[in-house]
Amino acid sequence: MMYGNYDLPFSVKKGGISVSMDKSEKLWIYKRTFGEDKVEKQIIGDGKYITINPVEPLNTPKELTPNLMIEFEKSLLLAGGTIKTIILTFPIEIGVFISDKENTNILLLDVFTQARQKFTLYGSVSNGIICKHWKSAIYSTSPSLDHMQEGIIELTIRNTTSDWVSISKTIFNAYGMKLYYEDRVFMKAHMDILSKNTAETSFDTHHLGEGFKIFHLKNINTSKEAIEVYNRKLVIVPLKFEMRLGF
Amino acid sequence: LIIINFFDQLMLDHVIYTTSRGSVTLGDLLKFLIILSLTIIVTRVITLYLRRYLKDKISKDVSETILKFVYYGSIIVVFIAILPMIGLDPSGLLLAGSITGIILGFASQNIVGNLISGIFLMIEKPMKIGDQVEINKISGFVSDIRIISTLIRTYDGLLVRIPNQQVFTTNITNSVSYPVRRFDINFGIRYSDDADYAIELVKGLISKEVFALISPAPSVTVNELGESSVNLIARIWAPTSEWATLKTNLVLSTKKTLEDNGIEIPFPQQDVYLHAVTEKNMIPKDLKQIPDKEIESVANYGERMIY
Numbered sequence: 357m358m359y360g361n362y363d364l365p366f367s368v369k370k371g372g373i374s375v376s377m378d379k380s381e382k383l384w385i386y387k388r389t390f391g392e393d394k395v396e397k398q399i400i401g402d403g404k405y406i407t408i409n410p411v412e413p414l415n416t417p418k419e420l421t422p423n424l425m426i427e428f429e430k431s432l433l434l435a436g437g438t439i440k441t442i443i444l445t446f447p448i449e450i451g452v453f454i455s456d457k458e459n460t461n462i463l464l465l466d467v468f469t470q471a472r473q474k475f476t477l478y479g480s481v482s483n484g485i486i487c488k489h490w491k492s493a494i495y496s497t498s499p500s501l502d503h504m505q506e507g508i509i510e511l512t513i514r515n516t517t518s519d520w521v522s523i524s525k526t527i528f529n530a531y532g533m534k535l536y537y538e539d540r541v542f543m544k545a546h547m548d549i550l551s552k553n554t555a556e557t558s559f560d561t562h563h564l565g566e567g568f569k570i571f572h573l574k575n576i577n578t579s580k581e582a583i584e585v586y587n588r589k590l591v592i593v594p595l596k597f598e599m600r601l602g603f
Numbered sequence: 604l605i606i607i608n609f610f611d612q613l614m615l616d617h618v619i620y621t622t623s624r625g626s627v628t629l630g631d632l633l634k635f636l637i638i639l640s641l642t643i644i645v646t647r648v649i650t651l652y653l654r655r656y657l658k659d660k661i662s663k664d665v666s667e668t669i670l671k672f673v674y675y676g677s678i679i680v681v682f683i684a685i686l687p688m689i690g691l692d693p694s695g696l697l698l699a700g701s702i703t704g705i706i707l708g709f710a711s712q713n714i715v716g717n718l719i720s721g722i723f724l725m726i727e728k729p730m731k732i733g734d735q736v737e738i739n740k741i742s743g744f745v746s747d748i749r750i751i752s753t754l755i756r757t758y759d760g761l762l763v764r765i766p767n768q769q770v771f772t773t774n775i776t777n778s779v780s781y782p783v784r785r786f787d788i789n790f791g792i793r794y795s796d797d798a799d800y801a802i803e804l805v806k807g808l809i810s811k812e813v814f815a816l817i818s819p820a821p822s823v824t825v826n827e828l829g830e831s832s833v834n835l836i837a838r839i840w841a842p843t844s845e846w847a848t849l850k851t852n853l854v855l856s857t858k859k860t861l862e863d864n865g866i867e868i869p870f871p872q873q874d875v876y877l878h879a880v881t882e883k884n885m886i887p888k889d890l891k892q893i894p895d896k897e898i899e900s901v902a903n904y905g906e907r908m909i910y
Contacts, residue, residue: 417813420814420842420844420845473813474813474817475813475814475816475817475842476816476817476818477782477783477816477818477819477840478818481781481782481783481819481840482781484782484783485782486782486783486816486842489817
């Protein structure tokens, strides 16, 4: 696992990704190689350290949208008035942060991904919303994944209507995402079906102590809260996503 | 009102001067000044809130013009309305103003037309600053929307000022109004090439492009059977901000991929069939060759040569 905190100098390699930071005279040189994609940056200053952790999958190749659509491989039918918890996968981006020893003054140094990237439109051409697209199967237990590429979302769906609903996708707002990582990367989210065409999604921002229903984490206390990219932005935006154009 | 009544009751009945409308007391004068001062204060507060409200909605130039219009307009209206308090008749002022207005109106028809068009453009909002538009065959970025004119920065870096009347009455094509935009790639393949294979190759290319949207779904189809080629068309939707880059990349990669897979984009071509000339149709050998100059001057040359 590449994720964690590193004192300088350091070098780490995993699955075709190489990240290092070495001193050259008075400068620190950050190097990251992933396939043909190479990044090199110069940093002045001592007493820093590096954190590598999973971040919201909405930073690469550029910040086009804060919304992630997860399309289900097969539609899910849910009876009226029921609450069900399912597991979905989501793409991971890897963030490299530089900070002071006290973990203050954090700066995103680099972000990259091994996961497939694609965009889609939610809604019509005239009033739709661009979303990052990901397709996932629906699991009832935690699947085996490459945790440098994919994470898992425990999604609790609550059908507040009295009718059956068919769900083929869910959309999440990056500003509300709360990522945790241990030997895998995970999030906990909710989807409330409010009417035939409207649903609201949000993330659980409680700490892991609240527990996960499906995950059986080896050491729940050792799981770390990831430094997020979007949550660090000083903007006042809604943390929920309202799906008004169907699900 | 309490203050005004206070003045009425206690103090200021002392007449300062007399006009045709009657005598003006010190109280009248003070009332006039208080109302005018209150108007200025209230108008300033209104413009302060209006400035905050308009800050992110329209450009600073336009908002400042509107704010000045509201500020001075309100003060002038109140000033004229309270002139009778100090014994002055505003009707003469209004009459003079009306006549001046008519004269100015005739003299500045175009300016007024542009001004009104500018106001309607701000209400209708067919574009905003930074949008890519085409107005009256002028394409570029909207640099500013002013009360009288709209400024366009063309793609080659020229500043074009278009009067708002012209903007309002002509077609405006806004390229970035919607979040996504479609582009088409037209290409032809030889009749001998496998069209299904070509479609599969181009679909594969599109699916690899990050910004080629999954929905609305792209399509690659045979568009027509041309004279020289089987013409195909690929229709791809992309985020508006990535549209141009994606189109450029895909056009090039389509050409390269087709060529790499042995599919050629043919030149326009025409087949010419040559038949052997029979003995009967040949020109007799003993026919004398006529010099070029003579040929030009002889009418019905073709007929004479054949028969």
